[in-house]
Amino acid sequence: MILYFISSNMNSIILWTITVLFGLGLLLSVVLYLVAKKFKVDEDPRIDEVEKALPGANCGGCGKAGCHAFATACVADGNLDNNFCPVGGNDVMKKVAAILGIEVADKAPMLAVVRCNGSCANRPRTSRYDGYESCKVEALLYKGDTDCPYGCLGCGDCADACAFGAISMDECTGLPVVDESKCTSCGACVKACPKGIIELRKKGPRGMRVFVSCVNKDKGAVARKACQAACIGCGKCAKVCAQEAIFISNNVAYIDFDKCRLCKKCVEECPTGAIHAVNFPQKPKVKEE
Amino acid sequence: MHNVTFKMGGIHPDDKKISSRCKIEVLPLPEKVYVSMAQHLGAPANPVVAVGDEVKVGQVIAEPAGFISAYVHSPVSGVVKTIGPMPDLAGNMVNHIEIEVKGDVWRDDIDRSTTLVTRIPDDTAFILDRIKQCGVVGLGGATFPTHVKLAPPPGKKADCLIINGAECEPYLTSDNRIMIERSSEIIIGAAIMSKVLGSCPTVIAIEENKREAIMIMSSALSSLKRMTDVCNDIRIQVLQKKYPQGGEKQLIDAVMDRQVKSGGLPIDAGAVVQNVATALAVYEAVQKNRPLITNVLTVTGDCLTVQHNYLFRIGTPLSFIAEYAGGVPAAAAKIVSGGPMMGKAVANLDATTVKGSSSILYLMEEQTKRRPETACIRCGRCAQACPMGLEPFYLFRLAKVDDYAALEENAVQDCIECGCCLYSCPAGVPLLDLIRPAKGNVLRIIKSRK
Numbered sequence: 001m002i003l004y005f006i007s008s009n010m011n012s013i014i015l016w017t018i019t020v021l022f023g024l025g026l027l028l029s030v031v032l033y034l035v036a037k038k039f040k041v042d043e044d045p046r047i048d049e050v051e052k053a054l055p056g057a058n059c060g061g062c063g064k065a066g067c068h069a070f071a072t073a074c075v076a077d078g079n080l081d082n083n084f085c086p087v088g089g090n091d092v093m094k095k096v097a098a099i100l101g102i103e104v105a106d107k108a109p110m111l112a113v114v115r116c117n118g119s120c121a122n123r124p125r126t127s128r129y130d131g132y133e134s135c136k137v138e139a140l141l142y143k144g145d146t147d148c149p150y151g152c153l154g155c156g157d158c159a160d161a162c163a164f165g166a167i168s169m170d171e172c173t174g175l176p177v178v179d180e181s182k183c184t185s186c187g188a189c190v191k192a193c194p195k196g197i198i199e200l201r202k203k204g205p206r207g208m209r210v211f212v213s214c215v216n217k218d219k220g221a222v223a224r225k226a227c228q229a230a231c232i233g234c235g236k237c238a239k240v241c242a243q244e245a246i247f248i249s250n251n252v253a254y255i256d257f258d259k260c261r262l263c264k265k266c267v268e269e270c271p272t273g274a275i276h277a278v279n280f281p282q283k284p285k286v287k288e289e
Numbered sequence: 290m291h292n293v294t295f296k297m298g299g300i301h302p303d304d305k306k307i308s309s310r311c312k313i314e315v316l317p318l319p320e321k322v323y324v325s326m327a328q329h330l331g332a333p334a335n336p337v338v339a340v341g342d343e344v345k346v347g348q349v350i351a352e353p354a355g356f357i358s359a360y361v362h363s364p365v366s367g368v369v370k371t372i373g374p375m376p377d378l379a380g381n382m383v384n385h386i387e388i389e390v391k392g393d394v395w396r397d398d399i400d401r402s403t404t405l406v407t408r409i410p411d412d413t414a415f416i417l418d419r420i421k422q423c424g425v426v427g428l429g430g431a432t433f434p435t436h437v438k439l440a441p442p443p444g445k446k447a448d449c450l451i452i453n454g455a456e457c458e459p460y461l462t463s464d465n466r467i468m469i470e471r472s473s474e475i476i477i478g479a480a481i482m483s484k485v486l487g488s489c490p491t492v493i494a495i496e497e498n499k500r501e502a503i504m505i506m507s508s509a510l511s512s513l514k515r516m517t518d519v520c521n522d523i524r525i526q527v528l529q530k531k532y533p534q535g536g537e538k539q540l541i542d543a544v545m546d547r548q549v550k551s552g553g554l555p556i557d558a559g560a561v562v563q564n565v566a567t568a569l570a571v572y573e574a575v576q577k578n579r580p581l582i583t584n585v586l587t588v589t590g591d592c593l594t595v596q597h598n599y600l601f602r603i604g605t606p607l608s609f610i611a612e613y614a615g616g617v618p619a620a621a622a623k624i625v626s627g628g629p630m631m632g633k634a635v636a637n638l639d640a641t642t643v644k645g646s647s648s649i650l651y652l653m654e655e656q657t658k659r660r661p662e663t664a665c666i667r668c669g670r671c672a673q674a675c676p677m678g679l680e681p682f683y684l685f686r687l688a689k690v691d692d693y694a695a696l697e698e699n700a701v702q703d704c705i706e707c708g709c710c711l712y713s714c715p716a717g718v719p720l721l722d723l724i725r726p727a728k729g730n731v732l733r734i735i736k737s738r739k
Binding site: 126127130131132134136137140141142143144147149218 | 376378379380381382623633634636637657659719722723725726729
């Protein structure tokens, strides 16, 4: 084809065009090459290596703007004290430490825990919300469609925020469910929840953990009236705990997961069933009546 | 005279003033009242009575807890039963004082006669103190303490006082009724406020759909001008009917043809805007030493056979008013406190009335339905309707991705949450729903920078 055009005098204009464009391309590539040489930014090659070792989700769970920013921070700091990739976990952090030539201590794996048990059965709906389906919009307008002003609104902002598809809304209870195998404890859901219900807690050995599934700060009677499974702040759990891991503030109990020894005494003691123990061998899931 | 209006944006919803001919009826006393401590903008008031105390009508039961805060008075006489948190209209817990009503004994120094007092006190400091002591707040919706608004920051001077009788929200007629029934008092109240602001000219702005109010206010003004010289600088301005004309910045634009700069206050444009109901409260506070314990509220709705305007004691439970007005109609799907544009749906009818309560509005099922949401085609109707000159469709997109820097650049903080964008959107895009939380976050960011 080209040979045909070249051979024909009629099309010498095409020949010229090709020659000029080709020449221009060659010239500019040389210029680009020289500019790239001259203005090359020297970056620590380890940053690249660290970034390759990271999961590359760019979720921001580490508190940095993305995986590249995290890698830069790791290399710049020279240690991993303040840098932890929750998505990659200990395995990835060991790889990063190897690249940087330092030691790193294992961190206990964390998990997003939904601290509300206000299912449709436990917490009757007292009004109907027909506004825009979003927790942050609903939270701004009123307390929510139940009498508990602290509980889950059920519009699924946490599920939308999760980049790993680990949170789904249970249609039966209206509450979010965290898939333990998918949750990377990046904390996006914690930020998305306008009620501050979701907390990152220690995953525990074989996933065993005990937590108070309520954040209602109202006095016992008021809380109980709004929701059968509410923590009424009675303090029985705190009394029975041998580890002093439980404290009551603002009418709601909180279990310190660093101190908890998973004895489950508090679970038996709780009159409303607000304390949940999950993944224990005999009773896979303690459900209240 | 040519009827004026604001220049930018605005919408024309059906005004539905079906209760405008219903005279103000005095609501009987309920058995118990629940007085909220957070009836005003700013810090909630601190209770100064204890459980078991006997109180008289008009007695101070809570003191302001800061510069922007207000006194709260007992609206009834009786015994304080409980002091503690109770759910408000939105269901959020707010401190309330529960008072069991016993008789109707008023504080002795309150003048309860209906004679018109036209002589205005000379001392402006005394007037301001009276307004503060009587717990007067802006009754146009924001419930901003009036004594703070009437004392502009040093270096700024008001050269015009606008009395807002626009009442641009559909359905609401309480302002209309008080303009018809208490016109002279409102004018004297306006004259008092004008005096405090350095005898600045005063404009009473009324929308053209309130013909009776315009007529009665005009004749009251001319007869007052013959009687006394305190209201020589007052005139009445008729406005075109357009929502949201009752917004401060829109009203200043309509009446004075001045624009308040982005982020500025009305006083920056040399204007102070007060509602007609506030003018009435100021009159009663200064001339009669009567604290703000009553207000007028409209009970209305298309599904209601008889409409009402009630003079209620602040703190009367909404359920009592609804019951007295004949119960909640079966066709009502949603109860709104305030107008249909900016009012809030009531989650809890046991909640109590506050100083700023203006209506109980029953909406039927088909009135509460939204258009199904479809894609935005950038027709620009929301931008055309926005009275603040914003671009709601763009703000909506920015709010969706939480781009607060760009939101601030596009002046989301100027949004007055009037809902014109949502009303005009043919695609049913929830514009204001997402812009409102974004505005809150941007305001928080701006505040944290200071």
